[in-house]
Amino acid sequence: MAEPKSTELMEKIVSLCKRRGFIFQSSEIYGGLNGFWDYGPLGAELKRNIKETWWRAMTQQRDDVVGLEASIIMHPRIWEASGHTSTFSDLMVDCLLTKKRFRADQIEPQSGTAYFYSGAIDENANTKSSDPYSVLLPPGKPPESARKVASQFYHERGVEHPTLLGERTEKVERSTCYNPENGSLLTEPRPFNLMLKTYVGPVESEDNVSYLRPETAQAIFAQFKNVLEVARQKIPFGICQIGKAFRNEINPRNYTFRSREFEQMELEFFIRPDEAIEAICGIVATPGGPQPSALPPSPPASARPRRNEVEAGSPQPNWGWQMWHKYWVEERINYYESIGLPRSSLVEYWQKPEELAHYARATVDILYKFPFSKRDEKGELAGEELEGIAARSDFDLSQHQRFSGKPMTVFDEELKAAWAKLDDASKTGLLERYRESRLKYLSKMGDVTDKAEKQAREDAEAFTKGYYVPHVIEPSAGVDRLALALICSAYGEDRAPDEKGKLESRVVMRFHPRIAPIKVAVFPLLKNKPELVQKAKEIRDLLRPHLTVFYDEAGAIGRRYRRQDEAGTPFGVTVDFETLGEQGPELKDTVTLRERDSMKQQRVKISELAGLLIEKIR
Numbered sequence: 001m002a003e004p005k006s007t008e009l010m011e012k013i014v015s016l017c018k019r020r021g022f023i024f025q026s027s028e029i030y031g032g033l034n035g036f037w038d039y040g041p042l043g044a045e046l047k048r049n050i051k052e053t054w055w056r057a058m059t060q061q062r063d064d065v066v067g068l069e070a071s072i073i074m075h076p077r078i079w080e081a082s083g084h085t086s087t088f089s090d091l092m093v094d095c096l097l098t099k100k101r102f103r104a105d106q107i108e109p110q111s112g113t114a115y116f117y118s119g120a121i122d123e124n125a126n127t128k129s130s131d132p133y134s135v136l137l138p139p140g141k142p143p144e145s146a147r148k149v150a151s152q153f154y155h156e157r158g159v160e161h162p163t164l165l166g167e168r169t170e171k172v173e174r175s176t177c178y179n180p181e182n183g184s185l186l187t188e189p190r191p192f193n194l195m196l197k198t199y200v201g202p203v204e205s206e207d208n209v210s211y212l213r214p215e216t217a218q219a220i221f222a223q224f225k226n227v228l229e230v231a232r233q234k235i236p237f238g239i240c241q242i243g244k245a246f247r248n249e250i251n252p253r254n255y256t257f258r259s260r261e262f263e264q265m266e267l268e269f270f271i272r273p274d275e276a277i278e279a280i281c282g283i284v285a286t287p288g289g290p291q292p293s294a295l296p297p298s299p300p301a302s303a304r305p306r307r308n309e310v311e312a313g314s315p316q317p318n319w320g321w322q323m324w325h326k327y328w329v330e331e332r333i334n335y336y337e338s339i340g341l342p343r344s345s346l347v348e349y350w351q352k353p354e355e356l357a358h359y360a361r362a363t364v365d366i367l368y369k370f371p372f373s374k375r376d377e378k379g380e381l382a383g384e385e386l387e388g389i390a391a392r393s394d395f396d397l398s399q400h401q402r403f404s405g406k407p408m409t410v411f412d413e414e415l416k417a418a419w420a421k422l423d424d425a426s427k428t429g430l431l432e433r434y435r436e437s438r439l440k441y442l443s444k445m446g447d448v449t450d451k452a453e454k455q456a457r458e459d460a461e462a463f464t465k466g467y468y469v470p471h472v473i474e475p476s477a478g479v480d481r482l483a484l485a486l487i488c489s490a491y492g493e494d495r496a497p498d499e500k501g502k503l504e505s506r507v508v509m510r511f512h513p514r515i516a517p518i519k520v521a522v523f524p525l526l527k528n529k530p531e532l533v534q535k536a537k538e539i540r541d542l543l544r545p546h547l548t549v550f551y552d553e554a555g556a557i558g559r560r561y562r563r564q565d566e567a568g569t570p571f572g573v574t575v576d577f578e579t580l581g582e583q584g585p586e587l588k589d590t591v592t593l594r595e596r597d598s599m600k601q602q603r604v605k606i607s608e609l610a611g612l613l614i615e616k617i618r
C-alpha cells in the first residue's frame with residue numbers, strides 16, 4: 001500500500017522543515033496554536049521568492065495588469081456585498097460523541113453496518129435518555145464495538161451505566177453521516193461562518209464589528225474605479241494583489257495546507273461582456289469554435305521562452321470569456337512550471353456544473369499531487385487545490401454597485417462606435433441577450449420582478465451607449481500551499497561522496513534556482529588559512545548585490561555541501577589553494593563551482609562568476 005509511504009515522506013518533510021528552519025509551529029513555546037505557522041530563515045526567503053516571481057509574472061512583465069495593496073480590515077458592507085457575511089459558511093457537521101467538527105463536503109463516504117439505538121437507561125440510578133443514536137461499523141468489526149461507542153454516547157448524556165435500548169441494524173452504502181474516525185453519528189450539516197471577527201475602535205459593540213479579510217479579491221473590486229481612473233488602462237486589464245487572508249477553518253490540517261492565517265496571490269482580470277465583443281468584432285472567439293486568433297498550441301516546456309515573453313501578443317480583441325479563462329489557466333500552469341513544478345505533478349480539474357458557485361460560469365482548479373492527497377481508483381494521487389481560476393461573470397462588480405450605490409460601469413468608446421454601425425437585427429438580438437443576462441443576475445440576487453425588469457432594461461439601454469459592468473476572470477492562488485508544494489516537490493534523497501569519496505546518503509532539496517532560498521554558498525577550503533578566508537569573503541561581497549549568498553567556513557567541506565543540499569542551495573563556490581595561485585598561475589583567481597543536483601564541479605574565473613550565476617538563476 002502506498003498510503004504509509006506517503007505519511008512517512010510527509011513526516012520526513014515536516015521534520016526537515018523544522019530542522020532546517022523552513023517552517024515552525026506558531027507560538028511553539030506555549031504549545032502552539034492550531035492552524036498558524038511561522039516561516040524560519042529559509043522559509044521566509046522561499047516565500048519572498050514565490051511572491052516575487054508571481055508579482056513579476058503577473059504585473060511587471062505585462063502591460064495589462066497593475067498592482068494593489070489594500071488594507072486587511074475593510075468596511076463590513078464589503079462582506080455583505082460579496083456574500084461572505086451570509087454565505088461564507090461551509091456546511092459543517094459535528095461528531096455527536098467527541099464534538100469534533102468537520103466540513104460536510106470533506107467526509108469520506110463509508111459503508112458497513114449501522115447499529116441504531118432508541119435510547120439508554122440506567123435502572124439503578126433511574127436515569128434515561130431517549131435520544132436516538134447510531135454507530136457505523138466497517139465490515140468485519142464485532143457488534144461489541146458499536147455498543148461500546150453507543151454506551152459512551154449515552155454516558156456523556158448523563159446515563160452513568162447505560163443499558164442500550166432498541167438495537168437494530170441496517171446495511172449502509174457510501175454514507176457521509178458518520179465520523180470516519182470513530183463511526184459515531186454526525187449532526188445534520190449546518191452553516192458555520194469562517195470569517196474572523198474583530199471590533200474597530202474602543203467600543204466592542206455590534207456597530208463596530210469588522211472582519212479580517214477571508215480573501216484579498218474584494219479590495220480589488222472595491223477599488224476598481226479608483227485604479228481604472230489612475231492606471232490609464234482600458235478593458236481588458238487586470239488588478240492583482242498579494243496579501244494575508246484569514247479563515248477560521250474548522251479543521252486545519254495537512255501541515256500548512258489548510259491554515260487559519262495564510263497569504264493569497266490574486267488577480268482580477270476584467271474583460272468585456274461577450275455581447276460587447278460581438279458588437280465590436282462581429283464574432284466571439286471561443287475554444288474549439290471558429291477562431292482565427294485562438295491560442296497557439298503550447299510548445300514543450302523545454303522549448304518555451306521564459307514566461308511572459310511566451311504568449312505576449314496572443315490575446316486577441318475577439319476573445320470571449322471562455323478564451324480568456326483558458327488563457328489564464330494556461331498562463332498559470334506555465335508559471336508553475338517556470339518555478340519548478342513539473343506539469344506531471346499538476347492536475348487541471350474542471351469543476352462540474354453542480355460544483356460551480358452560482359455566479360461562476362466555469363472554474364478550473366489547479367491541483368498539486370501532495371504526498372497526503374487522496375488516491376483515485378487507479379491508486380494515483382488525485383491532487384489538492386493550489387489555485388482556482390474562476391470565470392465569475394459580472395457578479396462581483398454588480399454586487400458592489402448595488403450595495404455601495406456607486407456605478408461600477410465602464411465607458412467603452414469602441415462599443416459605442418461599433419453599436420452605431422450595427423444593423424437593426426443585430427442590435428435587437430444583442431440588446432435582448434444583454435438585458436436577459438442582467439435580469440438573470442438581478443432576479444437571482446433577490447430583486448423583485450418589476451424592479452429587476454426595469455433595472456435590466458436600463459442596463460441594456462446604457463449598454464447601447466457603450467456602458468457595461470465588466471466581467472472578470474479570477475486566478476486565485478495560495479502562497480503557503482505553493483510553498484508546501486515546492487518543498488514536497490524539491491525533497492529528494494540520494495547518495496553523494498564524502499571527502500574520502502565514500503558514498504553517503506544525502507537529503508537534497510532540488511528547488512528551481514529561481515525560488516531557492518539561497519542561490520549560492522561560498523566556502524573557503526580551510527578556515528584557518530587567512531588568505532583563503534579573505535578571498536572567500538571577497539567573493540561573497542562580490543556576489544551579494546546580485547544574489548542571496550551564504551558564507552560558511554565551519555566544518556569539513558563535505559559537511560558544508562550537505563548542509564546546503566538540505567537548504568536547497570543550487571550552487572556552491574569553493575576557494576582553494578589554486579584560487580590563490582599557489583598551484584601555478586593558470587588557475588589563479590578561479591574557483592570551483594559545484595552544481596547541487598548533478599554534483600558536477602567546474603573551474604570558473606572569479607571575474608565571470610556573477611554573470612554566470614545570474615544567468616543560471618534568472
Ligand code: ATP
Pocket residue numbers: 215247249256257258259260261262263264385386387388476477478479480481
Ligand atoms: P478549499 O476548497 O481548499 O478550502 P477554496 O476553494 O475555499 O479552498 P479559494 O477560496 O478559492 O479556496 O481560495 C483561493 C486559494 O487560497 C486556494 O486555492 C488556496 O491556495 C488558498 N487557500 C484557501 N484557503 C486556504 C487555507 N485555509 N489555508 C491555506 N491556503 C488557503
